[in-house]
Amino acid sequence: MLKEELQLLQEPGSYVGEVVKVMGKSKVLVKVHPEGKYVVDIDKSIDITKITPSTRVALRNDSYVLHLVLPSKVDPLVNLMKVEKVPDSTYDMIGGLDQQIKEIKEVIELPIKHPELFESLGIAQPKGVLLYGPPGTGKTLLARAVAHHTDCTFIRVSGSELVQKYIGEGSRMVRELFVMAREHAPSIIFMDEIDSIGSARMESGSGNGDSEVQRTMLELLNQLDGFEASNKIKVLMATNRIDILDQALLRPGRIDRKIEFPNPNEDSRCDILKIHSRKMNLMRGIDLKKIAEKMNGASGAELKIMLLKSA
Incomplete structure (x- = not known):
């Protein structure tokens, strides 16, 4: 393990870039900050099917050959x-x-x-x-x-x-x-x-x-x-x-x-009540239309909460 770590430390540094576009079977357009964009070759060990736009990659500092696919750097x-x-x-x-x-x-x-x-x-x-x-x-x-x-x-x-x-x-x-x-x-x-x-x-x-x-x-x-x-x-x-x-x-x-998205009118309030009450076992005699009439100015979220409280 120590030998592998030493070899890794001795390797020259790489440029980090972002893929802009895959161009054919062996070339990729890569953006490298702050230098610009380059069309680069792909190392034989890389599976080009795993490379998509916005993929982070490493380029060899001497030949600019893409030799490593990096994990996403997202917070x-x-x-x-x-x-x-x-x-x-x-x-x-x-x-x-x-x-x-x-x-x-x-x-x-x-x-x-x-x-x-x-x-x-x-x-x-x-x-x-x-x-x-x-x-x-x-x-x-x-x-x-x-x-x-x-x-x-x-x-x-x-x-x-x-x-x-x-x-x-x-x-x-x-x-x-x-x-x-x-x-x-x-x-x-x-x-x-x-x-x-x-x-x-x-x-x-x-x-x-x-x-x-x-x-x-x-x-x-x-x-x-x-x-x-x-x-x-x-x-x-x-x-x-x-x-x-x-x-x-x-x-x-x-x-x-x-x-x-305005607050619902009476017909819309009735539709909302019907949707939220579909899977509820409401008591007999409950008139959703009358409830919709009385809840003037209520939002869809308020109508849902009212149904949940009365269930």
């Missing part, structure tokens, strides 16, 4: 954000949001399942979608459902989790979040409470905390500008304060569709 905190490969939520579990489901299918499901339609028309796929409305109106549930119906990895993060104590930590987590999304594509990044980092910027912040939030937001803008929507990565953001969001975040090319 453990970011890894905790990844949810199961396919969430178990479905459209059937959502009541009173027929219009919102239709819109999310147009901008998320259709491009992922049928990208050729956009290519044939010569138009760019939507990148990001903003879901806005009061708390408890089904924004997260619909985001999970579209991930289920598109067989996408669902990566959820709260904007408040990206507000870090130390300078540069928030922006680093944003970068690694998108690295992980590329590694697990097709994937949907769901950023809840986006107003935590995406509020309108002031000309002069009140302290280092404000400056760090702005750095994190600028990194998010850079990431939104830097990836191709055709790479099967979609970004969903949610907020209940659309009025305070920075216009730079909302412009087309970053956020291509805004979908409103």
